Each structure stands twice: as C-alpha cells, then as structure tokens.
Amino acid sequence: MCRSIKTLFNFEPPATEAEMRAAALQFVRKLSGFNHPSKANEAAFERAVEDVTAAARALIGSLVTTADPRDREIEAARARERAAVRFGHGH
Numbered sequence: 001m002c003r004s005i006k007t008l009f010n011f012e013p014p015a016t017e018a019e020m021r022a023a024a025l026q027f028v029r030k031l032s033g034f035n036h037p038s039k040a041n042e043a044a045f046e047r048a049v050e051d052v053t054a055a056a057r058a059l060i061g062s063l064v065t066t067a068d069p070r071d072r073e074i075e076a077a078r079a080r081e082r083a084a085v086r087f088g089h090g091h
Contacts (some may be wrong), residue, residue, distance in 0.1 A: 009060050012069035017053075020060065024052035 005023045008015035028048045029035055037045035 008056070009063050010065050010067060010069050011072055011075070013072070015060060017057070020056045021049065021053045024049050024056055027052055 005026045006019075008019055008023060028045060032041075032045060032048070034041065034045060
C-alpha cells in the first residue's frame with residue numbers, strides 16, 4: 001500500500017471529508033501513475049478521485065468495532081517516533 005495513505009477508521013475525532021479525499025487522491029495517483037494528469041485525462045482522473053472518496057466515505061460509515069477510538073495525537077506521536085527511527089533525527 002502507498003505509505004502516504006493512512007488508516008482513517010476508528011479515530012476520535014472521526015476522519016474528515018478532506019482526509020478521505022486526500023487518501024483517495026493518493027490512491028488514484030498510485031493506480032494511474034500520474035501525479036498530475038494531462039488535460040486529456042483530467043476529467044477521468046477527477047471522477048475517479050470523487051468515486052474513491054465516495055467509496056471510502058461509505059466504507060468508513062458502515063464499519064463497526066468494539067475497540068476504543070484511537071487518539072489522533074497519540075497516533076501522530078507514534079508516527080513521528082517511527083519516522084525518527086527510520087530516517088534518523090533532524091532530517
């Protein structure tokens with residue numbers, strides 16, 4: 001999976017529409033191989049982003065869990081720690 005696509009389910013506060021769209025955009029970029037599509041492909045690319053965003057919204061809205069919601073700040077701190085170990089401090 002693309003490393004820049006993050007888990008969006010079971011967070012407090014819940015994932016925003018902007019977060020779902022950003023994940024969809026990364027997914028469509030990965031699938032298409034385009035960072036920025038040409039004018040000829042722009043409409044298809046944007047339609048795909050909208051379709052994937054809608055699918056993500058439906059998925060997140062229909063999932064259930066008994067686990068406590070994850071705290072965004074704690075998860076962000078853990079991600080920073082992992083990055084520091086992986087890439088070194090101060091980079």
